Amino acid sequence: MLAGVGELSPVPVSLTSPPLECQEARCHMPSKAAFFDVDGTLVKTNVVHVYAYYAMNRGSVSGIAGRTLSTALSVPLFGLMDSLDRKTFNEFFYRYYAGLTEDRLVTIAEDMFEDVLQPALFEQSQDLIDQARRSGCKVVLVTGALDFTMRPLARHLGADDLIANKMQFVGGKATGKVIPPIIEGANKANSIRAYCAKEGLTLDKCHGYSDSASDYAMLAVVGRPTAVNPDLRLRSIARAYNWPILDLK
Amino acid sequence: MRPFKTLQKLYDEESQVVITEKGSPPRALFYGEGFLQEDLPVGTRVIFPRPPMAGVPNVKAAIRWAINNPDGMDPLHALLKPGMRLTCVIDDISVPLPPMVTPDVRQSILEVVLELAADSGVDDVHLVIANALHRRMTEGEMKRMVGEKIYDAFYPDRYYNHDAEDPDGIVALERTSHGEEVSVNRRVAESDLIIYVNVNFVPMNGGHKSMGTGVSNYASLRHHHNPKTIRASESYMEPKASALYRSNERIGRNIDKHLKVFHIETTLNNRMFGAPTDFLAKREEDYTEGDRLKFQAMRYALSKMPRAAARKILNAIPAPYDVTGVYAGATEPAHAKTLETSWKQYVVPVEGQSDIVIFPIPFVSPYSVNSILNPLLVQVMGLGYFFNLNRGVPLVKKGGVLILLHPAYDEFDPEHHPSYIEFFHRLLPETRDSMKLEHKYEKEFAENPSYVHLYRKNNAYHGVHPFYMWYWGENGRQHVGKVIVAGAENNHVPALLGWDRTDTLTEAIEEARGFMGRSATISLLRIAPTVMVDVK
Numbered sequence: 001m002l003a004g005v006g007e008l009s010p011v012p013v014s015l016t017s018p019p020l021e022c023q024e025a026r027c028h029m030p031s032k033a034a035f036f037d038v039d040g041t042l043v044k045t046n047v048v049h050v051y052a053y054y055a056m057n058r059g060s061v062s063g064i065a066g067r068t069l070s071t072a073l074s075v076p077l078f079g080l081m082d083s084l085d086r087k088t089f090n091e092f093f094y095r096y097y098a099g100l101t102e103d104r105l106v107t108i109a110e111d112m113f114e115d116v117l118q119p120a121l122f123e124q125s126q127d128l129i130d131q132a133r134r135s136g137c138k139v140v141l142v143t144g145a146l147d148f149t150m151r152p153l154a155r156h157l158g159a160d161d162l163i164a165n166k167m168q169f170v171g172g173k174a175t176g177k178v179i180p181p182i183i184e185g186a187n188k189a190n191s192i193r194a195y196c197a198k199e200g201l202t203l204d205k206c207h208g209y210s211d212s213a214s215d216y217a218m219l220a221v222v223g224r225p226t227a228v229n230p231d232l233r234l235r236s237i238a239r240a241y242n243w244p245i246l247d248l249k
Numbered sequence: 250m251r252p253f254k255t256l257q258k259l260y261d262e263e264s265q266v267v268i269t270e271k272g273s274p275p276r277a278l279f280y281g282e283g284f285l286q287e288d289l290p291v292g293t294r295v296i297f298p299r300p301p302m303a304g305v306p307n308v309k310a311a312i313r314w315a316i317n318n319p320d321g322m323d324p325l326h327a328l329l330k331p332g333m334r335l336t337c338v339i340d341d342i343s344v345p346l347p348p349m350v351t352p353d354v355r356q357s358i359l360e361v362v363l364e365l366a367a368d369s370g371v372d373d374v375h376l377v378i379a380n381a382l383h384r385r386m387t388e389g390e391m392k393r394m395v396g397e398k399i400y401d402a403f404y405p406d407r408y409y410n411h412d413a414e415d416p417d418g419i420v421a422l423e424r425t426s427h428g429e430e431v432s433v434n435r436r437v438a439e440s441d442l443i444i445y446v447n448v449n450f451v452p453m454n455g456g457h458k459s460m461g462t463g464v465s466n467y468a469s470l471r472h473h474h475n476p477k478t479i480r481a482s483e484s485y486m487e488p489k490a491s492a493l494y495r496s497n498e499r500i501g502r503n504i505d506k507h508l509k510v511f512h513i514e515t516t517l518n519n520r521m522f523g524a525p526t527d528f529l530a531k532r533e534e535d536y537t538e539g540d541r542l543k544f545q546a547m548r549y550a551l552s553k554m555p556r557a558a559a560r561k562i563l564n565a566i567p568a569p570y571d572v573t574g575v576y577a578g579a580t581e582p583a584h585a586k587t588l589e590t591s592w593k594q595y596v597v598p599v600e601g602q603s604d605i606v607i608f609p610i611p612f613v614s615p616y617s618v619n620s621i622l623n624p625l626l627v628q629v630m631g632l633g634y635f636f637n638l639n640r641g642v643p644l645v646k647k648g649g650v651l652i653l654l655h656p657a658y659d660e661f662d663p664e665h666h667p668s669y670i671e672f673f674h675r676l677l678p679e680t681r682d683s684m685k686l687e688h689k690y691e692k693e694f695a696e697n698p699s700y701v702h703l704y705r706k707n708n709a710y711h712g713v714h715p716f717y718m719w720y721w722g723e724n725g726r727q728h729v730g731k732v733i734v735a736g737a738e739n740n741h742v743p744a745l746l747g748w749d750r751t752d753t754l755t756e757a758i759e760e761a762r763g764f765m766g767r768s769a770t771i772s773l774l775r776i777a778p779t780v781m782v783d784v785k
Binding site: 205 | 414663667670693698699701702703706707
């Protein structure tokens with residue numbers, strides 16, 4: 001069910017139904033959340049793995065061959081762009097989805113979760129999420145990936161909400177464009193801030209988890225940031241700011 | 250001619266108390282990972298540790314005798330039944346300090362006990378480290394503690410660290426008469442027999458604290474690890490004067506009511522330094538020329554090398570402690586004997602309190618083995634452990650001055666002490682009030698998912714542990730009028746801790762005299778090895 005979060009819509013997606021005694025329970029609702037980046041933080045994969053899976057499941061021999069070949073040829077370019085600018089990378093990358101039908105994308109997402117994401121989950125990811133929940137946090141995944149690819153994972157991990165990019169569809173087919181604002185870098189921080197305002201959460205009490213220095217804004221906006229399997233830049237930032245560093249296995 | 254009395258030295262060779270005279274030698278004092286050599290004002294009372302007591306001639310024989318002649322319980326062999334579930338709970342790396350020369354006494358005990366268990370048909374045996382909210386011991390440390398043979402046979406499935414945050418791993422027993430929650434490790438609680446393997450390094454350890462704290466969790470520990478309990482303790486090294494002890498006693502008695510616990514407690518002597526550095530345990534009056542040369546060489550070398558290297562070297566020198574006693578049986582009678590031996594080794598009677606007391610702070614603490622003595626740990630050594638090394642009456646007078654010798658560097662180990670960093674840099678600038686810290690922030694740190702994860706999966710102290718360190722200094726903080734850290738290399742660490750700083754010990758004594766008056770009495774507790782004062 002969609003959370004219906006106004007200006008953030010369609011980005012955050014509620015994954016759990018509200019309790020029947022919602023009004024009564026409101027006073028016991030969490031006042032804080034734990035925001036988790038996904039790629040590299042909770043799973044070993046990144047969006048390239050996800051796209052490669054779609055390419056391999058194009059549906060026709062020529063489609064598979066064409067997309068697989070073009071994906072393979074683009075890998076060095078993806079790598080370069082990802083290291084330079086995540087926003088440009090995402091915009092460029094999502095163009096490869098153009099022409100795929102929504103039904104097909106959603107169906108493949110379920111298989112892709114089982115074949116790609118679930119095996120790539122760090123063993124300790126679930127422990128960390130469970131601990132966040134035990135400490136009274138809402139669990140929210142914040143990712144630059146597309147929402148339909150992340151929904152099965154969010155369900156599997158027991159996340160309460162998902163803040164993710166959403167593909168534009170026209171006539172049931174993907175245009176290859178993402179509905180703005182693209183969830184990355186500073187926009188992750190903006191989305192988190194807006195989410196907290198809407199849900200009545202105290203940003204200063206919220207936790208943020210990411211592996212990449214490109215998520216510095218997301219980590220800086222919450223009161224309790226943590227670097228998870230950090231890249232070199234984030235590790236050095238985390239050391240400088242005395243943020244905890246987790247090495248999930 | 251001077252009267253004969255004044256020609257006599259103001260100390261005798263048997264006494265552990267020396268009054269400084271004009272011709273007294275300078276003192277060799279611990280100063281973090283280095284040493285200072287300081288002349289003290291005439292009249293300063295220097296209190297030395299007692300020389301090491303004789304160890305038992307055959308440790309394994311002493312262990313066998315103790316488990317065959319326990320106090321308040323049947324002999325161990327009579328408690329072991331084929332097919333039973335047995336768990337040995339073992340003190341962690343926080344004792345003794347520094348870690349002892351191998352074989353560690355815990356290894357010796359386990360070798361005897363496990364052999365007996367095997368002979369009795371007991372196969373379901375687990376070894377659980379009673380680390381409470383301390384960091385998990387590393388594989389290397391675990392192997393060193395029990396020896397390769399036991400490690401290979403039990404690790405990792407049957408030899409592991411206690412996990413106080415395992416949601417399925419804790420069992421709640423009935424509350425105490427004071428409403429204190431009693432939680433115990435599930436494997437331990439579901440065992441037919443528990444054998445607690447203890448090393449009693451200071452009198453605070455052992456007894457009911459072993460089980461009541463070692464295999465418990467935050468929900469239970471918060472009932473006595475809090476500022477109120479510490480404030481109500483005159484000394485937590487003396488059971489009669491310790492509210493901390495009384496709370497552990499209530500919890501421990503509840504545990505004894507529900508579980509069968511056979512304690513094996515051991516005491517060690519004061520032989521903290523081996524042959525190359527044994528002069529550190531001597532009085533400077535007794536130094537030979539060789540000792541002086543060795544001290545100067547060591548002091549010079551440590552001062553010239555990077556601190557991390559000095560730390561590495563000092564941590565690599567194990568202590569050749571001898572076992573002075575092994576006591577087994579029910580919690581209270583076994584521990585009473587342990588305390589007697591412990592006091593015999595550590596306690597030095599002294600006449601009266603002093604206005605100014607000097608504590609040299611060494612490189613190691615129970616919470617920084619193979620790690621860094623960060624500012625919070627310097628605090629806990631001075632205002633916590635050393636302040637409480639007495640039998641109910643502190644060495645320093647109420648409102649007196651404590652002088653600590655330490656560089657007070659702003660260094661933390663992010664692997665072992667991640668939550669300490671946030672506590673020190675985020676909370677202390679806001680308040681040093683323990684009650685406020687407890688009320689406002691303790692739960693947040695205790696439940697922080699990152700800190701819980703680092704405690705459970707890595708080798709970090711629990712998120713709440715820096716609060717305990719701060720509370721541990723609470724009765725000292727309430728008692729003294731001023732703390733001066735002499736030799737502090739920066740301003741901000743002492744300022745955050747609420748202390749004054751000086752460059753040298755001489756300046757610190759001057760400042761302390763300015764505070765307490767020119768005729769203020771001065772005592773130096775020449776620690777380490779361990780020494781406790783019995784102030785008359």
